[in-house]
Amino acid sequence: MTTLHSRKESLPMPTPARSSLRLLIILAVCSLAASFAATDRAQAAPKRIQFARGASSAVVSGTIEKDSDGMLLQDYELTAAAGQTLRLRLDSAEPTAAVRVFCPGDGQSDAIADRGGELLLPAPGDYRIRITTRDFAAIPQTLAYTLTAAVEGKPKPAAGAGTDLTGTYFRDDLNHSQIEVKQVAPSRIEFHVLAFHGREAPNIGEIRGAAPLDGRRATFTGAGNTGDSRSECKLSFAFDRDAVEVTEEGDCDFGAGVDASGAYRRESLCAAPRAGAEPGDFQP
Secondary structure: OOEEEEEOOOOOOOOOOOOOOOOOOOOOHHHHHHHHHHHHHHHHOOEEOOOOOOOOEEEEEEEEEOOOOOOOOEEEEEEEOOOOEEEEEEEOOOOOEEEEEEEOOOEEOOOEEOOEEEEEOOOOEEEEEEEEEOOOOOOOOEEEEEEEEEEEOOOOOOOOOOOOOOEEEEEOOOOOOEEEEEEEEOOEEEEEEEEEEOOOOOEEEEEEEEEEEEOOEEEEEEOOOOOOOOOOEEEEEEEEOOEEEEEEEEOOOOOOOOOOOEEEEEEEOOOOOOOOOOOOOEEO
């Protein structure tokens, strides 16, 4: 059961820190098909957070039970405008409880820590807020939580939004292969490639790294997905407005039939290429 309260005051929020989960972080390769199904269900029926007239915040609470696929998550959705600030606070006795935020277009933000934080909204539209766990190796049977959400400030164009290369880009294929890109400096990007081949229990190709940026082109050369120094993976990125053309060369240690090459279109202004990374996953 979920309860909803509203109130007007601004809320003290924890300082933002690094955190986690993709638009679809692959929880375990062996259960990839199950994670797709669970994510699709959550996206299909998020619970809407609405503020009472004159209020700028709301509180929702509930208890999530692990489903038949072993997943534990609950999605909420709220509508806000570009330039406003979203503030979140998650309270739970479960130490692994975490909150994630997905911007319009389904790109994950990395501005929100496990227990909350704030995000200057880059675009108008529906923002998806996910209550889940950060430890998929030991998912609890139930998770009780209280989420406080506030949207503050007047709508205005978000400074810098869409002017750099940051965003989540999707390829038009059966599984919507994606690339998360974050422009961390004028001459440097960080990225996370998640490519698929096949529909039922698809093979996967995944790699994270950083690359120098020369104008609107970047080239990454490093070890393949397994981190095996004997393999060399080369990925070339050619950006053009809200699109990127990717060329894969060498041995990236992807699954059978997986090729990251192709045209990707930016559908979200948010990206979290380091989210869900294990130590050693990210290649400088």
